[in-house]
Amino acid sequence: AQSVTQPDIHITVSEGASLELRCNYSYGATPYLFWYVQSPGQGLQLLLKYFSGDTLVQGIKGFEAEFKRSQSSFNLRKPSVHWSDAAEYFCAVATTSGTYKYIFGTGTRLKVLA
Amino acid sequence: KAGVTQTPRYLIKTRGQQVTLSCSPISGHRSVSWYQQTPGQGLQFLFEYFSETQRNKGNFPGRFSGRQFSNSRSEMNVSTLELGDSALYLCASSLITDTQYFGPGTRLTVL
Numbered sequence: 185a186q187s188v189t190q191p192d193i194h195i196t197v198s199e200g201a202s203l204e205l206r207c208n209y210s211y212g213a214t215p216y217l218f219w220y221v222q223s224p225g226q227g228l229q230l231l232l233k234y235f236s237g238d239t240l241v242q243g244i245k246g247f248e249a250e251f252k253r254s255q256s257s258f259n260l261r262k263p264s265v266h267w268s269d270a271a272e273y274f275c276a277v278a279t280t281s282g283t284y285k286y287i288f289g290t291g292t293r294l295k296v297l298a
Numbered sequence: 299k300a301g302v303t304q305t306p307r308y309l310i311k312t313r314g315q316q317v318t319l320s321c322s323p324i325s326g327h328r329s330v331s332w333y334q335q336t337p338g339q340g341l342q343f344l345f346e347y348f349s350e351t352q353r354n355k356g357n358f359p360g361r362f363s364g365r366q367f368s369n370s371r372s373e374m375n376v377s378t379l380e381l382g383d384s385a386l387y388l389c390a391s392s393l394i395t396d397t398q399y400f401g402p403g404t405r406l407t408v409l
């Protein structure tokens with residue numbers, strides 16, 4: 185069965201430090217991959233997506249993610265975190281064969297220290 | 299282009315009542331999906347509608363139902379509300395089957 189794992193429930197970083205949020209998926213084919221961010225009480229905002237092509241994708245707010253097929257991973261990175269990046273981050277996989285389905289990870293809550 | 303809108307944003311109901319939530323997708327988008335988000339269960343898929351037909355369904359009881367109109371607007375209904383139905387209900391739209399764009403959600407509190 186398809187699944188998405190975000191191993192870190194909480195991450196705390198200092199403002200200005202680099203950030204990497206992990207995401208691993210289980211799916212037989214190459215899925216569509218997404219990262220979303222959610223501020224408290226709000227909906228999810230799309231940060232970036234990967235469908236095919238260059239495995240390093242750039243998103244909004246200075247985020248990037250790298251698809252590694254051999255590791256079934258799609259980790260999110262940012263070189264320098266800002267206090268406004270504090271939020272919850274969700275990795276998602278969309279299946280590309282059969283019935284189209286979106287599967288979300290359980291989220292990683294990011295805290296930024298001033 | 300306007301984003302996904304959901305109404306109402308907040309709702310308080312009592313056990314046993316029923317509720318209807320509304321979602322207007324981005325103009326031109328034909329697929330609308332609904333999710334329930336709770337602290338304990340995370341984001342759980344309810345169902346997806348495409349061109350007025352339910353195309354996918356999650357693992358929720360029959361008390362949860364939905365529909366989509368010819369203008370792609372969608373409603374979801376929950377009958378006989380239970381305390382455990384308190385959650386943020388999120389709607390997402392997509393053009394066909396690719397990127398989902400989310401609305402701000404409806405916060406439902408069941409007392």
